[in-house]
Amino acid sequence: MEYRVQARRIDAHGSLAVAKEAEVTLDTDLAGRRDAMNPVELLLSALAACMLKGIERVTPMLQFRIAGAEVRLDAVRQDAPPRLTLIRYEIIVDSPETDQRLDLLHRNVLKYGTISNTLSGAVPLEGILRRKA
CATH class of the missing domain: 3.30.300.20 (K homology (KH) domain)
Structure with a gap:
């Protein structure tokens, strides 16, 4: 069994991970963000x-x-x-x-x-x- 996720930088405040039809906003901001998980x-x-x-x-x-x-x-x-x-x-x-x-x-x-x-x-x-x- 294999799994696949793609992630890309949106801007200096966040990124987006995609798997199947699901998307998750990623906290990749150096200052952190409250609306996404690090x-x-x-x-x-x-x-x-x-x-x-x-x-x-x-x-x-x-x-x-x-x-x-x-x-x-x-x-x-x-x-x-x-x-x-x-x-x-x-x-x-x-x-x-x-x-x-x-x-x-x-x-x-x-x-x-x-x-x-x-x-x-x-x-x-x-x-x-x-x-x-």
């Missing part, structure tokens, strides 16, 4: 999407009952050299399933996630999956 936020969004898609993939196989899911992510960045040193996540599911089944869902989401597996080889991923209060 590269780290895009990376974290990709990880969140991977985790949510993983939930969608495994819940039918596990016959897992779920009414909703949310992913919260934080990253720690060092300056020299610039890189992420830690990504923390919290997956929150609205589900009546047992704690053991929640743990099974968590393990499966991490085990079969393309982005989570790729990133975990480069930066520590620390987090939990918990039931919505």
